[in-house]
Each structure stands twice: as C-alpha cells, then as structure tokens.
Amino acid sequence: MLSRRHTLGLLGGGLVAVCGGPIPVAVARVATDRRLVVVVMRGALDGLAAVPAYSDPDYRALRGTLALEAPDSKDGALDLDGRFGLHPALAALHEMYRAHELVVFHAVATPYRSRSHFDGQDLLENGTTSPLGKRDGWLNRALALMGPADRRLGLAVGQTVPLILRGATPVGSYAPQQMPQLDGEFLSRLAALYQRDAVFGPAITEGLRAQQMSDEVLGDEKRMGGDNVRGAGPMRAIATAVGKLLAAPNGARVAVLEVGGWDTHANQGVLTGRLAGQLRGFNDGLAALKEGLGSAWRQTAVICATEFGRTVAVNGTNGTDHGTGGAAFLLGGAIDGGRVVAKWPGLATDRLFEGRDLMPTLDLRSVFKALLTGHLGLPSDAVERVVFPESRTATALDGLTRA
Amino acid sequence: MTTLQTFIAVTRFGLGAKPSELQSAAGDPRGWLKQQLQSGSTLPQRLAHFPTGSQRFAEFEASRRRSDAALQQALRGSIRESYIAEAGARTQVQIDSDTPFRERLVAFWSNHFTISVQRPPVLGLAGAFEREAIRPHVTGRFYDMLLAVARHPGMLLYLDNAQSVGPTSVAGQRSGRGLNENLAREILELHTLGVNAGYTQADVREFARILTGWSLSRPEDGDPGTFRFRPFIHEPGTKTLLGVQYLDGGIREGETALLALSRHPATATHIATKFARHFIADNPPAAAVKRLARVYRETDCDLGALARAIVDAPEAWAEPLAKVKTPNEYVVSALRATGYAGENEKLMQSLRLFGQAPFAAPSPAGWPDTAEQWIGPESVLRRAEWAMALGQRINQFRPPDTLVATTIAPVMRRETQLAIERAPSTAEAVALVFAAPEFQRR
Helix, strand or coil: CCCHHHHHHHHHHHHCCCCCCCCCCCCCCCCCCCEEEEEEECCCCCHHHHCCCCCCCCHHHHHHHHCCCCCCCCCCCEECCCCCEECCCCHHHHHHHHCCCEEEEEEEECCCCCCCHHHHHHHHHHCCCCCCCCCCCHHHHHHHHHCCHHHCCEEEECCCCCHHHCCCCCCEEECCCCCCCCCHHHHHHHHHHHCCCCCHHHHHHHHHHHHHHHHHHHHHHHHCCCCCCCCCCCHHHHHHHHHHHHHCCCCCCEEEEEECCCCCCCCCCCCCCHHHHHHHHHHHHHHHHHHHHHHHHHHEEEEEEECCCEECCCCCCCCCCECCCEEEEEECCCECCCEEECCCCCCCHHHCECCCECCCCEEHHHHHHHHHHHHCCCCHHHHHHHHCCCCCCCCCCCCCECC | CCCHHHHHHHHHHCCCCCCCHHHHHHCCHHHHHHHHHCCCCCCCHHHCCCCCHHHHHHHHHHHHHHCHHHHHHHHHCHHHHHHHHHHHHHHHHHHHCCCHHHHHHHHHHHHHCCCCCCCHHHCCCHHHHHHHHHHHHCCCEHHHHHHHHHHCHHHHHHCCHHHCCCCCCHHHHHHCCCCCCHHHHHHHHHHCCCCCCCCCHHHHHHHHHHHCCEEECCHHHCCCCCEEECHHHCCCCCEEECCEEECCCCHHHHHHHHHHHHHCHHHHHHHHHHHHHHHCCCCCCHHHHHHHHHHHHHCCCEHHHHHHHHHHCHHHHCCCCCCECCHHHHHHHHHHHHCCCCCHHHHHHHHHHCCCCCCCCCCCCCCCCCHHHHCCHHHHHHHHHHHHHHHHHCCCCCCCHHHHHHCCHHHCCHHHHHHHHCCCCHHHHHHHHHHCHHHHEC
C-alpha cells in the first residue's frame, strides 16, 4: 500500500537534485518499510577478540594471553561454524546467529591501509578511498537516492550529526531530553532569529522537526537515557528509543549509532575486563535495539563496523595495537544469516598484512553496497557512481538479505 | 560603547567579557591581550592547593593494589570527588580569570595534548596534568611542554607508555613483555608532525622502542608516580626515526627525538594550522597558517611568540563571528557575563549536558574545533534550553539592556534587538541574548 506521502514522493522524485554526483540521478522508488542501522564502532574493535578464529593453527600462539578457549571447553568461545566463535559476552548475537539473523564477516576492512583512527573513521564514513575524498557521508548520499528530502529518512543519534550522515540531504535526529522542553512560542521566535545563520538556521529547523517526531513516538521516554552517546556512554537506553523511532510508521528508516571505547592497547582482558565490558554493552545495546524495533525487526538490517582491526599478536602490554583487517556484524530480521563470511587468509606470519595484521580479503564496501541495493533497493548504477565512487573492485555481495 | 576590536579581543581571544574587563581592554585591545602573555605562569589561587599528579597516582595505585573492589569504590568515590573538585575549580578559573587570553591558551594546549578521564587511571590525574605539564609552558617553548607531557603520569598512563617494555631489554627477555605503540603513534600523529607528514609504521615502531623505559616510580621505588626512566625495560640498540639514527643512549634518545620532532617543519605547519583554526576560522586562510608556521620555526618553537603572532594577524580581526563557541566556551562566556557561577556539581552538569565535561574528550585527538562538530539539530535546542534555565535563575538584568551592552551590542542584528525588546519576560529576554547566534559565536 502506498501512503499519500509516499505517492507524492514518487511524483516529485524526478525533480530532486542529487548533490555530489556530476550526473543527475533518478530517485529510486524505495521500499520504505525497510530499515537500515549503521553502528559505527569508534576506536578500532579487536576483531579476533570478538570473533576468535580458534581453529586456526597459529591462533593460540599469536594471541597468547588474549586467546579464548575453543567452544567445547569451559568459558570457551560461542561456536559459529566450527572455525570461528563469538566472545562469550556476545550471547544475544549468538542467539541471533542460531536464528539465522546474523552474518559475521571476518578479515574485512575499508580500503584504508594506514593506522590513524581519525583518518580511518573519516574514510569509513565518507565512503571514498582517502580521508579527504569527500566532505559528506556515504549514507547521506544514499539518502538522496531513497526518497524526497523532506521525508527525513535518516536519523542521527546524539547532539550533532556524524560525518557518515552529513551532507545535502537533511536528516532527523534524536538525543535524550534532559532539561525542560521550551515552549513553542519561544522556539518559533528563536527559529526566526536563526533563519539567516548558515549554521544555526538549518540546525534549529531540523531540531524542531525531530523534537516533534520523538515527542510523538516516545513521549515521556525521551527523558530517559544516559548522557553522551559519543564515547563510552550506555548504548542500551538509547538503542531502545532508536528502535522505536525507526519502527514508527512515519519514522526514519536509516539510523546511525556510535559506540566508542574500542581502543584497547593495554590489558584488554579476555573473559572479563575492559574489552569484555565493551562487548557486553554492545551486545545488550543490539538486543535493546531489536526489542525497540518490535515487529519492524523483520524488515531491519543492522551493520556494525569499525575503522580497522588490531594487531593479530598480543602486544607487550596484554593489549593490541592498531591493525588492518577485522570483523563486522550484520544482523536483523531481514538478514539471511547463520553464516560466517570470510575468505580466511590464515594467521601464519607470511599471510599477515605487513607481517603483523590480519590480511583483509573482503572490502567493507561490498557489504555496504549490498545493503543499499539488495536491502534498500537502490539502483546499483547510482550506488556505484554517487554513493561509493571508486568502488568498482568492491562488488556487492549477493544474498545477504532474505528475498 | 564597546568597539568591534574590543569585542573581538574579549570574545575571540578571551573567554567572553566580564563586565569589568571591557574597560581594561578598550584602550588598546591588542596590548591588553599581549600583556596577559607576560603575566608569568603562576598557578591561579583556586588551583594552588590541589595534590600533585604523583600523589594522585599513588592514591589510584594504592586502591588498585588493595583489590579490584577497592579500586572500583575509589573510582566512584574519592577519586571521582577529586576529579569533580578540580574540574570545577578549573572551570571557575575560566569564569573569573583576569587573564582570559592566557586561560584560552591553557585550554587550547591542554586539548592539543588531550588525556581523557574516559580511561579510569586518568580520572584523578587530568587536572594535575594540565596544572603541571601544560600551564607552565603556554608561553614557553613547545619542546618543554612536549617533554613535560611525555614525562607526566597522566600521559604515560593514558597512552600506555608506562607499561611498554623493550622486547630485548633485560626485563623484556625475562618477562616476555614488549612494546606498546600507543604513545609513540599519537605523538607523531597528533602532537607533532600530523597525520600525513610522511612517517611510516616503521617510524612508529622505532619511536616506540626509543620511548621504552619512560615510565613511573612504583610504591616500592619510593616517590610513587613521579617520572622514572627504567633502564632495564629500555630497548637496547640503535634506532632509526625519520631517517635519523639514535645510538644507544637511554633516556637521551627520547629527549633528542622529542626535540627533533618539535623542530620539524611538519610540526610547525601542523601547530600553525590548529592555532589558526582556533583563532581565525574553521578553514583558516593559508597565508596566515604559513606566517604562523614561520614564526614558530624562526623563534625555535616559542609559543609566546606564536600567541603574539596570532594577535597581530589581521585575519583574526577581520570577521567578528567566524567561529562557533564550543560548549565549554559557551557556558563559560555566559557565566562570565552574568557573574553567576553556581556550585561545581551544577557547573559539571551543564557541561555534561552538552557532551563536553572537562578532561573527558572521546579520544586522544581531543575536542573538535569546528562548528559542524558541535552544532546540530539536538545541540541547538539543548543550548536554548540551558539559556532559558539561566534566564530564569538570574534576575539582576531588569531590563536586559546592560547585559546586551556588555555582551553582543557591537554585533547585534536588528532582528535580535527587536526580539529581545519584545520578549514577554525578563527571563526570556535574557535567554534570547544567550541563545542568539551573536552570543553563540566568537
């Protein structure tokens, strides 16, 4: 069934200009019941800690004190496919895996091959092959293909918009409300004052719109939730709210969540400790997101990715330094899961990237592109030209989502 | 009537006017700024009585050794209290300082060399780090600051170097412990050369080897938490950093490397760019960056000279509202204007609300310094809500004319003036002053 709003969107589609692409692209007819959540894990997740390759002959020697036991032993990894496991803190993800709702990618990376967090994150978010390749985010460029800009299909979580969602297409936003809301009269006077300011003008327009939306969907729940989502704040309270906002019939369809705190250079721990705590928060956050989405979970894909992996070998201080290949998670009711997708390079020294890092054998953009085309139904030529230019070598993966 | 030049001096270079300071700045705004650079580096009275970083480390270490539970309790209790006390005092210093340009420089350099309380060992130490490693050097030499930073327990713990061990050192061979690259990489990438300056992974590795042994005294060594070079964990042998060989020289290797990095042309450009971004515009003009970099090089890394050069840069005086205030700058400037500071807990709440609690940056890159990173759909509303709460709490501005006169008058637009005049209550009028773009920019 097409809503009236949807119909208008289709009619107006041809007139929407696409920013950033040299050639105007027809706006796709989008399946607006599909949801996509991108979880940006800032700080470089240790893929081999989250997804131990316990069957690799070199795993135990290289991982040393950080190695997890095989699934059949006490406190062992949660088995995936006889080759790979999940960290025991990821129990909810393991359940999803068994319900065929989770695909785990391994030996995956963006095209970035240096080791700066900040450049690595810029590239993960701008969708090009260099940190300054574009000033807007690939997800924002994808939104331009999805539907009319005034529909606010994108949702930024937090007080500001992360790079991956920044760009010409306006997006909605959500942050927990902590002070009394202002009355509409005052806000409209303020909006008038901001109108001609290039920074404050657009921000308040979007803010007022977003406030109305989150009031409708969340009501008093808006007041709950922790402080800063950026960084190590609790993901759970926020994820529930985001799930509900995405589930709302006229809500956003694409959201970005950020989780920091993955930069585990020292004493990262195994079953307990710093990284285990992080993973548990992540696990609980994703479970909360699923709960918040309710029945919309069936139409949802959640991709969790980080800027790069960490060194295969444990470093001198029971942690790991900046690396290259790592793990990513794709989950949701729309996912054809229960599989590990990994062209495993092996952990022998001569198979490692620069003799130290997990060799990437899969480009993250192959996953992102598959989600934009296969899940959201965007035309692949436009995705190729506008969203991920320079990505010819990263072919979209087949069959990630259920038909 | 405040002139535009005075307005720029007190808002862009300073921390927003205290009503009393407008007169001092008025005659010669540039001179007023430069004079603050000569005022010496004495610690503000409010910060004088806090314990040293070493004492803070000893407190942390004692709890840690007692038990995990004791440490968790201390982190939620006494250590957290000392953090709040000092973070609050430091913010109060910003609110009532008579040398606000100097305080801005402290905040700038403190942010350049970020350590963050998001890592538990830093929670009690962050204030001491700023007091001991940053403050004494804001008008001194960059390499003195860099050296103080690299020796401070705050940085050695935050970026893990205290634990880094040379794999073939005496201790390394015995224990099997080894390198941690974290501090070495971030000094190259964030503190000195900048990310695309041409260094390689091998340079990071070599620099990490050079820095092994830069560590801390433990309780059994006496004087716990003070800097201690540990020869037994220092990696022996020659190292090559950026094509330069460092012969086996113990602590001297690191000292020489830090000096060389400070003097590197890429460091001059990196620092000049950040400085110009902070004082001129998010995308600073290339000519100004080039000039500042030259000053830095020609004065042998003199940060006082750099600060004088930015005061003399015509670009910094050309556009009065080019920068958007960070949350910290926003809160501090509003409280300077009203003279209302409130207690520490409240102050911390305000800063947390905007996601900028003191010393809590999300990564070693520090807080961002561009508008797009701070202003978004939610943050504009949070700022307006905060402005309203402030308007409702204070009542000395009836009518708000004096507040306008000491804040946004020189840059106020007609529509802002009308909105303030037509506000139905004083609280709303005051809120409008603080929520106006003219006040939220600098």
